[in-house]
Amino acid sequence: MAPLPAKPAMKDRILETADRLFYLQGIRAVGVDTIAAEIGISKRTLYNHFPSKDALISAYLARRFVQPRPSDKPAVEQILSTFDALERRFAAKDFRGCPFVNAVAELGGEDKSVRKIAIAFKESRRLWFRDLLIQLGAADAEGLATQLALLVDGSIAQDLVRNDPAMARAAKEAATVLLRHAGVKVGGGETAQ
Amino acid sequence: MAPLPAKPAMKDRILETADRLFYLQGIRAVGVDTIAAEIGISKRTLYNHFPSKDALISAYLARRFVQPRPSDKPAVEQILSTFDALERRFAAKDFRGCPFVNAVAELGGEDKSVRKIAIAFKESRRLWFRDLLIQLGAADAEGLATQLALLVDGSIAQDLVRNDPAMARAAKEAATVLLRHAGVKVGGGETAQ
DNA sequence: ATTTAGGTACACAGACCTGTGTAACAAGGC
DNA sequence: GCCTTGTTACACAGGTCTGTGTACCTAAAT
Structure with a gap:
């Protein structure tokens, strides 16, 4: 009904996966490739949602706050x-x-x-x-x-x-x-x- | 007088430098190149004293103990x-x-x-x-x-x-x-x- | 039907990483 | 003189990393 119910799903999935991997394995230990592969999306899609790994790190910490x-x-x-x-x-x-x-x-x-x-x-x-x-x-x-x-x-x-x-x-x-x-x-x- | 007074100096210098950099910047953040360059020795020399970075990490922690x-x-x-x-x-x-x-x-x-x-x-x-x-x-x-x-x-x-x-x-x-x-x-x- | 947004596949640049191989050099002990 | 030990310079292999470029595809909105 609403025009954007499933829309932000991808960004959330990326963030959720990054959160899990960053937290469990360490931020430096986890590459963006790994995150994308874990979700089964292309690295390009990840970079379409977050401009850089730093942005992803910030979002990860903001999410934990x-x-x-x-x-x-x-x-x-x-x-x-x-x-x-x-x-x-x-x-x-x-x-x-x-x-x-x-x-x-x-x-x-x-x-x-x-x-x-x-x-x-x-x-x-x-x-x-x-x-x-x-x-x-x-x-x-x-x-x-x-x-x-x-x-x-x-x-x-x-x-x-x-x-x-x-x-x-x-x-x-x-x-x-x-x-x-x-x-x-x-x-x-x-x-x- | 003793035949080996200055001998272990190099190993100690490597360890001391690794300690400082690992501690201040993080273990993953510091490469062996960086450590060698900081002392002004070649990477080869470093690897002649420590077989791997892992060994250097262990020695670093042992030194802190x-x-x-x-x-x-x-x-x-x-x-x-x-x-x-x-x-x-x-x-x-x-x-x-x-x-x-x-x-x-x-x-x-x-x-x-x-x-x-x-x-x-x-x-x-x-x-x-x-x-x-x-x-x-x-x-x-x-x-x-x-x-x-x-x-x-x-x-x-x-x-x-x-x-x-x-x-x-x-x-x-x-x-x-x-x-x-x-x-x-x-x-x-x-x-x- | 066409436009538009978002996703995919994939190659690639450029950097950095650990670790090795090799040949030459310097200095002290014998 | 010779030999050993430690160091140097340097290239390189093979991997990983971040980030980009490009061309194609799909599906929904208009």
């Missing part, structure tokens, strides 16, 4: 369930660390736009923590939000290397201690054990 | 000064994250030996924390050591992206809280402020 959706759950539960979600993702065998950190590590200071989006992503996550902490009346919400972000990224880095989902649990336990220390009331023993 | 030297300082001070050292390294403009994490991120699951040495490195650091914590009689030295390692790697990842040495201070403050919570006596207010 998703905000956590607002929730009605209690703030403290939102914060702690972050680490449960991490543990679940660590257990999936296609988890390969934070795409933004990996991109910066791989592309170095060379690429300014990559770093820029990575910084924006990390800060947005920190602010998400901070706003919840403010709701909770936590002492030093700014500093504590940073510390929680450290625990998240630390567990991601450790899991990337060790492949051990327990890293998320360790982070959650540390987060619980830090929250309590900041005067936040945290529900019982679900953290221990 | 240094144990913290034993110290007479009090254990708690050793632990906390780790974060001061991190802050100093973050402030240097040639800091580009953890070479082991970066290598795993860049080379992916593809390379088993790289992951192996990265795991060994991370575990050796965790054990270093653990042994000090045992000396201190901390509760749950194993778990706490993991948590401290998370804070280290988290601050490294955050600094890699943001270039903000304050990440090390945030990690130190979190570490202080966790140590106190485990019953470790930590000296005064040098952490706050």
